[in-house]
Amino acid sequence: MSDRAAAPAISVTAAPVRFAAVIPAAGRGVRLGPGAPKALRALNGTPMLVHAVRAMAASRAVCLVVVVAPPDGAAEVRTLLDAHPLADRDSTRTDVLVVPGGATRQESVHLGLKALPDDITAVLVHDAARPLVPVDTVDAVAAAVRAGAPAVVPALPLTDTVKQVEPRTGEPEPVVATPERSLLRAVQTPQGFDRATLVKAHETVALDGEGATDDAGMVERLGVPVVVVPGHEEAFKVTRPLDLVLAEAVLARRRANDGF
Numbered sequence: 719m720s721d722r723a724a725a726p727a728i729s730v731t732a733a734p735v736r737f738a739a740v741i742p743a744a745g746r747g748v749r750l751g752p753g754a755p756k757a758l759r760a761l762n763g764t765p766m767l768v769h770a771v772r773a774m775a776a777s778r779a780v781c782l783v784v785v786v787a788p789p790d791g792a793a794e795v796r797t798l799l800d801a802h803p804l805a806d807r808d809s810t811r812t813d814v815l816v817v818p819g820g821a822t823r824q825e826s827v828h829l830g831l832k833a834l835p836d837d838i839t840a841v842l843v844h845d846a847a848r849p850l851v852p853v854d855t856v857d858a859v860a861a862a863v864r865a866g867a868p869a870v871v872p873a874l875p876l877t878d879t880v881k882q883v884e885p886r887t888g889e890p891e892p893v894v895a896t897p898e899r900s901l902l903r904a905v906q907t908p909q910g911f912d913r914a915t916l917v918k919a920h921e922t923v924a925l926d927g928e929g930a931t932d933d934a935g936m937v938e939r940l941g942v943p944v945v946v947v948p949g950h951e952e953a954f955k956v957t958r959p960l961d962l963v964l965a966e967a968v969l970a971r972r973r974a975n976d977g978f
């Protein structure tokens with residue numbers, strides 16, 4: 719029997735991934751038509767932004783929500799959110815910060831990222847304009863990031879055939895190509911990222927002065943791989959007036975099905 723003391727057991731545990739959700743909500747909603755900023759418009763009596771914040775806070779992965787308000791509307795948004803508190807089960811886990819946004823979606827997300835505390839290691843960027851995303855979709859994106867993917871997007875196959883055209887105004891547009899539809903996906907949010915990767919992408923693109931329509935597109939430009947997980951038809955973006963009708967119908971169906 720050895721008289722040497724047993725070596726102490728060394729347990730190596732990876733630091734837990736701490737997610738924040740950044741919700742860009744600073745857009746005007748020009749395509750929706752005249753009225754309040756889109757995120758503040760009501761869906762079944764509750765502002766779209768409140769639905770979006772609740773959708774993110776419903777995920778057990780999320781410990782902080784950063785809402786990016788219209789540039790001159792942060793105080794109004796704070797008041798609105800205080801008047802619509804999270805469910806008790808979510809408010810114990812999740813804080814909600816409000817910061818002012820910028821002139822473009824990209825700038826607004828960048829401002830949201832700058833407000834993150836140091837302990838946040840992963841980010842979900844979610845449009846306020848996608849208020850009805852199911853929690854299972856949020857969790858699927860978070861799980862893929864937690865499993866090691868630096869960038870994850872939820873997406874659906876297309877149902878329409880897509881044509882590439884030479885853009886023209888006021889006359890028929892010549893078709894240039896018909897991309898293979900089975901290779902295309904329509905991308906939704908939340909898009910999930912390792913925090914350092916997303917911050918680098920935003921800093922790089924801001925320096926380039928180049929715009930991008932989604933965050934994953936900026937990460938792609940860094941040469942970092944982006945992966946797709948299944949999206950959900952209820953995660954559609956409220957963009958035009960008909961989308962409001964659809965959103966209210968989805969809420970009515972949820973209420974009828976499970977008392978949501």
Ligand SMILES: Nc1ccn([C@@H]2O[C@H](COP(=O)(O)OP(=O)(O)OP(=O)(O)O)[C@@H](O)[C@H]2O)c(=O)n1
Nearest residue numbers: 742743744745746747748749821822826846847
């Ligand atoms: N300067 C901007 C522009 C957009 N967004 C947000 O980005 C999301 C997706 O944008 P989109 O649906 O295009 O919203 P709007 O820009 O408001 O719409 P539109 O282009 O019709 O004005 C929305 O939640 C919107 O509030 C933002 O935070 N800051």
Ligand SMILES: C[C@](O)(CO)[C@H](O)COP(=O)(O)O
Nearest residue numbers: 823845905906907931932955
């Ligand atoms: C981020 C996005 O919702 C993914 O589909 C989309 O790109 C936003 O685009 P928009 O130009 O703000 O409509």
